[in-house]
Amino acid sequence: MSGFPTIAEAAGQIAARKLSPVELTKACLDRIGRLDGTLHSFLLVTEERAMADARAAEARMMSGSLKGRLDGIPIGHKDIYNTAGIRTTAHSRLLENNVPAEDSVVVRKWADAGTVMMGKLATHEFAIGGPSFDLPWPPARNPWNPDHFTAGSSSGTGAAVAAGLVLGGTGSDTGGSIRGPSALCGLAGIKPTYGLCSRRGVLPLSNTLDHTGPMTWTVEDCALLLQAMAGHDPLDPASANRPVADFSAGIGKGVKGLRIGVIRHFHEEDNPASPATLKGIEGALDFFRASGAEVRDVQLSSMMDYNAAGWVILTAEAYTIHEPWFKTRFNDYGELLRDRLALAATLSASDYVQATRRRRELCLEMKAAMADLDLLVTAAAPGEAAKITEVPKWLMLQKPNFTMPFNITGLPAMSVCSGYGEGGLPVSIQIIGKPFQEATVFQAGHAYETAHDWRSKRPALAA
Amino acid sequence: MTRQEFDALFDKAGLPLNEAQKAELFSVYPLLQAMLAKTHPAMPREAEMSVTFNSEVQ
Numbered sequence: 260m261s262g263f264p265t266i267a268e269a270a271g272q273i274a275a276r277k278l279s280p281v282e283l284t285k286a287c288l289d290r291i292g293r294l295d296g297t298l299h300s301f302l303l304v305t306e307e308r309a310m311a312d313a314r315a316a317e318a319r320m321m322s323g324s325l326k327g328r329l330d331g332i333p334i335g336h337k338d339i340y341n342t343a344g345i346r347t348t349a350h351s352r353l354l355e356n357n358v359p360a361e362d363s364v365v366v367r368k369w370a371d372a373g374t375v376m377m378g379k380l381a382t383h384e385f386a387i388g389g390p391s392f393d394l395p396w397p398p399a400r401n402p403w404n405p406d407h408f409t410a411g412s413s414s415g416t417g418a419a420v421a422a423g424l425v426l427g428g429t430g431s432d433t434g435g436s437i438r439g440p441s442a443l444c445g446l447a448g449i450k451p452t453y454g455l456c457s458r459r460g461v462l463p464l465s466n467t468l469d470h471t472g473p474m475t476w477t478v479e480d481c482a483l484l485l486q487a488m489a490g491h492d493p494l495d496p497a498s499a500n501r502p503v504a505d506f507s508a509g510i511g512k513g514v515k516g517l518r519i520g521v522i523r524h525f526h527e528e529d530n531p532a533s534p535a536t537l538k539g540i541e542g543a544l545d546f547f548r549a550s551g552a553e554v555r556d557v558q559l560s561s562m563m564d565y566n567a568a569g570w571v572i573l574t575a576e577a578y579t580i581h582e583p584w585f586k587t588r589f590n591d592y593g594e595l596l597r598d599r600l601a602l603a604a605t606l607s608a609s610d611y612v613q614a615t616r617r618r619r620e621l622c623l624e625m626k627a628a629m630a631d632l633d634l635l636v637t638a639a640a641p642g643e644a645a646k647i648t649e650v651p652k653w654l655m656l657q658k659p660n661f662t663m664p665f666n667i668t669g670l671p672a673m674s675v676c677s678g679y680g681e682g683g684l685p686v687s688i689q690i691i692g693k694p695f696q697e698a699t700v701f702q703a704g705h706a707y708e709t710a711h712d713w714r715s716k717r718p719a720l721a722a
Numbered sequence: 723m724t725r726q727e728f729d730a731l732f733d734k735a736g737l738p739l740n741e742a743q744k745a746e747l748f749s750v751y752p753l754l755q756a757m758l759a760k761t762h763p764a765m766p767r768e769a770e771m772s773v774t775f776n777s778e779v780q
Contacts, residue, residue: 563760571757585737601737604731605751612771616772617760653753
């Protein structure tokens with residue numbers, strides 16, 4: 260096999276018996292062998308498991324009993340997702356030899372759908388400490404330029420999907436950890452509505468902000484993977500007990516009649532985005548208008564207001580989770596996690612409570628702003644990826660990120676590639692929907708993505 | 723907050739930070755304070771937390 264099939268393309272070819280899951284898996288393994296010494300996207304390649312999964316999928320293909328469109332598709336899991344019998348480290352010395360007894364719910368769901376598990380993917384330490392050079396494994400590198408950052412924390416998934424080492428993978432998103440690497444690696448990545456996908460069996464960072472979700476090359480693929488991970492989990496107290504929608508229902512329907520709000524002050528004033536990012540946003544808005552959508556500006560509280568409440572809540576909850584180890588194994592953590600979370604020791608109970616009161620206000624503000632809108636649009640990241648050695652340790656305190664507002668409010672939000680900047684690395688827009696309206700997010704994202712040429716180009720390193 | 727008061731918080735928390743670590747955290751503490759100030763706008767005494775318990779859905 261040559262080239263880079265999307266999940267939708269590979270599924271079609273497998274269903275028609277024109278593509279062998281075994282050959283597809285071998286091609287991914289070959290690419291991993293050639294490129295991952297540079298990219299460091301995998302912490303563990305599970306070659307035997309992958310080939311066993313692929314052979315099982317191939318047998319189903321030959322017997323006409325495929326499980327669905329994900330049967331035989333090579334994927335990877337961020338290494339905070341528990342995998343039964345397979346090391347799960349959170350990219351941390353503290354869990355260097357941790358082998359869970361059970362799969363996380365999402366890992367089990369994707370396995371039941373017939374996916375081929377290629378291995379465990381790099382992350383920032385416990386989904387917050389990175390890019391770090393003092394951990395047992397190096398940080399993942401951006402395939403568009405390995406001197407540059409992938410963003411995080413789902414760093415390995417971002418690099419592996421962009422380079423075609425897997426066709427999709429899991430991420431988690433507490434303040435932007437799916438959408439950040441999706442933006443900087445040029446992918447489609449969605450943080451679904453809070454409660455849509457189970458978090459059970461995924462190592463927690465911040466209980467009230469953590470989301471699980473997929474990262475893929477295209478919007479259509481993102482909808483396919485989300486379909487196989489969504490659904491009520493009675494043992495996850497945040498899980499929403501409601502029917503799962505058809506997330507591909509809007510694919511191909513265009514955007515005519517959709518009402519789109521632009522949070523212009525986020526990307527023009529609160530954290531001014533790069534010229535290429537702004538050009539991408541304006542280009543997308545022009546496309547939406549020309550395609551029959553209604554576009555207008557909306558005004559919210561400053562992006563830093565959302566980030567302030569989010570960061571206080573995130574670090575307070577994360578500190579609580581890590582506190583026992585902080586007292587006994589403090590210096591086994593990498594510097595970035597250790598210092599970022601240690602600062603939360605200065606927070607008081609009232610600081611946390613007040614941040615949650617502010618969070619409720621901000622949720623109500625966002626709900627009111629979206630009352631007569633279907634979608635919101637802003638940047639997903641301020642610009643292209645920085646050099647990996649030049650990522651500020653305290654950036655999250657210095658500048659608000661574009662993704663935290665939708666962790667705070669729990670709304671579905673997706674990064675979609677919107678072109679390339681001066682350095683040749685991707686830039687991205689962010690499309691946000693109402694609660695549980697992921698299908699509308701995919702509808703608009705797919706319409707925009709397929710009207711542009713961004714998906715025809717892969718990183719030169721991988722070509 | 724003075725440096726002495728700041729260090730006392732870590733001592734109370736039982737974190738084994740060395741002098742350099744405490745100094746760095748103290749240098750960025752004003753950024754966290756600025757964030758905390760943003761979570762404290764005027765709001766009604768009755769303002770609810772986002773995690774207020776609802777017995778019907780527990």
